[in-house]
Amino acid sequence: MGNMDNKAELLHNNQVGKEDIYDFKCKKCGKCCYNHTGIILTPYDLFWAAVKLNTSTEDIVSKYCYRYIGDQSKLPIVSVKAGSCPFHTPTGCMLGEMKPTICRMYPLGRGYVDGKIVYFNQPVTCGDRNPAQTVDDWLKLNDVFEENERFSKAWYDLISKITLFVHERNFTPRELEAFQGTLIPILYMCYDTRAYFWSQFLDRKECIERILKEI
Ligand code: SF4
Numbered sequence: 001m002g003n004m005d006n007k008a009e010l011l012h013n014n015q016v017g018k019e020d021i022y023d024f025k026c027k028k029c030g031k032c033c034y035n036h037t038g039i040i041l042t043p044y045d046l047f048w049a050a051v052k053l054n055t056s057t058e059d060i061v062s063k064y065c066y067r068y069i070g071d072q073s074k075l076p077i078v079s080v081k082a083g084s085c086p087f088h089t090p091t092g093c094m095l096g097e098m099k100p101t102i103c104r105m106y107p108l109g110r111g112y113v114d115g116k117i118v119y120f121n122q123p124v125t126c127g128d129r130n131p132a133q134t135v136d137d138w139l140k141l142n143d144v145f146e147e148n149e150r151f152s153k154a155w156y157d158l159i160s161k162i163t164l165f166v167h168e169r170n171f172t173p174r175e176l177e178a179f180q181g182t183l184i185p186i187l188y189m190c191y192d193t194r195a196y197f198w199s200q201f202l203d204r205k206e207c208i209e210r211i212l213k214e215i
């Protein structure tokens with residue numbers, strides 16, 4: 001799970017529409033949880049993980065994740081380490097229905113093309129078949145509802161803007177590091193897990209968009 005090396009190719013070749021048949025049935029064997037190649041977490045994923053474990057997003061990042069700077073995007077990224085997932089327990093995922101979106105949808109993948117959310121099929125050898133199911137059925141079965149997709153679109157939109165901004169600016173390494181350091185808390189930290197996620201995220205998105213205009 002989480003191997004995004006060939007994501008561009010899959011996005012191009014394996015796109016599926018919401019009404020297309022998606023004949024995958026998960027056997028819940030858990031193999032994808034202890035043999036994955038890194039799971040990138042969004043603020044949405046961190047928020048719901050923090051709600052589930054009754055803690056803060058900072059705690060989730062420091063205990064279960066690592067941070068790095070994306071090669072291409074130059075953005076700070078939060079990820080679960082490759083290999084055996086720290087959220088995995090003998091009885092399954094400790095995040096339950098609030099697990100990261102990548103995990104909820106797997107092996108269905110999601111991307112952003114020309115301002116639109118698109119889904120793609122990742123070939124796997126696990127699971128059973130369920131030819132009566134559509135992509136939309138699969139998403140709903142796994143708690144990926146409209147709110148999740150709405151966040152994903154806003155998130156992709158924001159990170160595309162930041163990436164473009166960074167590539168257009170001629171930052172010195174020091175300036176780039178300072179900019180990235182500014183983004184980390186705004187993007188990922190200090191969400192109030194007793195309040196609505198969406199309004200908090202929108203405030204942060206607007207804040208970053210203002211910063212991009214002002215510097
Ligand atoms: S997605 Fe595949 S590997 Fe993962 S739990 Fe389901 S059947 Fe097992």
Ligand code: SF4
Pocket residue numbers: 032033034036039085086087088089092093094095099100103
């Ligand atoms: S977060 Fe949960 S579902 Fe995702 S890889 Fe880890 S244990 Fe598996």
